[in-house]
Amino acid sequence: MSDSDSRKSSARILILGAGFAGLAAAIRLGKEGAKAQVTLLSRRNFHLFTPLLYQAATGLVDPDHIAQMVRPAARKHGFTFFEGEVANLDIGSKTVKTDFGDVAYDYLVLAMGSENNDFGIRGVPEHAISLKTLPDAERVHSKIIDSLERSLVTGDQAKRKGLLTFVIIGGGATGVELAGSVRDFVQFLLRDYPGLAEDQLSVVLVELMQNLLPGLSKYLSEQTYRILSKRGIKIRLNSRVAEVTEEGVLLSGGELIQTANIFWTAGTKPSRLVDGLDIEKDRGRVRVDEFLRIIGHPEIFAIGDLASISDSKTGQKVPATAQSAVQEGDWVGRALSRMLSGKKVEPFVYKDKGYMLSLGRQVGVAEFRHFKTSGVFGWLLWRMIHIALITTTRSRLGVIFDWTFAYFYRRNAAHTEP
Numbered sequence: 001m002s003d004s005d006s007r008k009s010s011a012r013i014l015i016l017g018a019g020f021a022g023l024a025a026a027i028r029l030g031k032e033g034a035k036a037q038v039t040l041l042s043r044r045n046f047h048l049f050t051p052l053l054y055q056a057a058t059g060l061v062d063p064d065h066i067a068q069m070v071r072p073a074a075r076k077h078g079f080t081f082f083e084g085e086v087a088n089l090d091i092g093s094k095t096v097k098t099d100f101g102d103v104a105y106d107y108l109v110l111a112m113g114s115e116n117n118d119f120g121i122r123g124v125p126e127h128a129i130s131l132k133t134l135p136d137a138e139r140v141h142s143k144i145i146d147s148l149e150r151s152l153v154t155g156d157q158a159k160r161k162g163l164l165t166f167v168i169i170g171g172g173a174t175g176v177e178l179a180g181s182v183r184d185f186v187q188f189l190l191r192d193y194p195g196l197a198e199d200q201l202s203v204v205l206v207e208l209m210q211n212l213l214p215g216l217s218k219y220l221s222e223q224t225y226r227i228l229s230k231r232g233i234k235i236r237l238n239s240r241v242a243e244v245t246e247e248g249v250l251l252s253g254g255e256l257i258q259t260a261n262i263f264w265t266a267g268t269k270p271s272r273l274v275d276g277l278d279i280e281k282d283r284g285r286v287r288v289d290e291f292l293r294i295i296g297h298p299e300i301f302a303i304g305d306l307a308s309i310s311d312s313k314t315g316q317k318v319p320a321t322a323q324s325a326v327q328e329g330d331w332v333g334r335a336l337s338r339m340l341s342g343k344k345v346e347p348f349v350y351k352d353k354g355y356m357l358s359l360g361r362q363v364g365v366a367e368f369r370h371f372k373t374s375g376v377f378g379w380l381l382w383r384m385i386h387i388a389l390i391t392t393t394r395s396r397l398g399v400i401f402d403w404t405f406a407y408f409y410r411r412n413a414a415h416t417e418p
């Protein structure tokens, strides 16, 4: 990036999406004291801490506690926040169309994340619940409780079996964590449901590939398989879902897994807002250069889940995770600030900080460069690091309280959804 990219000191920077990437960019611009008017625009006025979404879905944390308010950060770091829905991007006239009117920019940061991807499989939108938003988590939670309640009053044995079978489709990070937590949740609830026995409950995890956690390391994949199998979760590898129906999940070989509870965590696709843009893409994701700018549009940056980013040192694709999104947002905030002051900017370099998963009560798995661990220690580490990653005091204290309460007493099992 050269000094010639520098604009006037009151440049208007518009960031779309208050997720991990967008919020990190806005905060960094504030911390750097960038010579710009920074505006962050997002659908809701909170930042959703997705790594704990499956815990909200299984009564372990209060959904409110993973919704981190954006306005305190805006006040602290000196950026403007607007809640609104982006309807369209007009990159020709440097304008973003929203539900409250048009917003003009000099620099644009695309950080609207990704959406659930059902790969066009029949029946998924109607019969499966995805896990991407807070309302999704509440729907999953409600579905589990509703099924347990109905299983006690039905006289139909086949129907009862379906109500007590919980199928998670997708053995990626979200799917394995959800499977472990659903298992804990239903097992824990047994004491309040006289008439139900543990051997009547079944949690099934369906994965298309030949191993769990495709894309992550062999160690994480094998440990996760071992731990979940030991906990009684039925893992179905090499299993392609052909259709999802009212009766259950139909696999491509013709087998029907009968269930009333289908949770979809099998994939994501970039925000639909980039679909119509006439720019370079890589399997739907926005292709960017080593400065995270859209090719042919040096005034537009694309970061987080919607971008296809390669590490400038290794050439390897950067994974679509919260960890990467924060690094990219932080990098763009610093780069823009330096650019506006006429300073040199080095290309983006990704730092892999490792990966960890919580697979149920007192069991987790973690891998950092040369350090690997599983079991109770992995679980404790996961908890400590996630508490540190939560950025607002309200959310952090809320989650600590929820975990402590659930550990010594109980999870939330009230059926509050209609």
Ligand SMILES: Cc1cc2nc3c(=O)[nH]c(=O)nc-3n(C[C@H](O)[C@H](O)[C@H](O)COP(=O)(O)OP(=O)(O)OC[C@H]3O[C@@H](n4cnc5c(N)ncnc54)[C@H](O)[C@@H]3O)c2cc1C
Pocket: 016, 017, 018, 019, 020, 021, 022, 041, 042, 043, 044, 046, 047, 048, 050, 051, 052, 053, 054, 084, 085, 086, 087, 111, 112, 113, 114, 131, 132, 173, 174, 271, 273, 303, 304, 305, 306, 320, 321, 322, 323, 324, 325
């Ligand atoms: C259940 C779940 C668990 C996960 N667990 C982990 C984990 O443990 N570790 C990890 O590293 N990653 C995890 N991830 C992945 C991680 O959440 C994403 O990689 C990360 O959120 C990407 O950040 P982002 O900023 O690109 O998008 P997001 O965080 O999704 O943010 C996008 C923002 O844009 C807003 N937006 C979207 N469209 C519009 C619009 N049209 N108008 C206005 N605003 C809009 C959204 O409301 C949102 O605020 C998980 C994901 C899920 C779904």
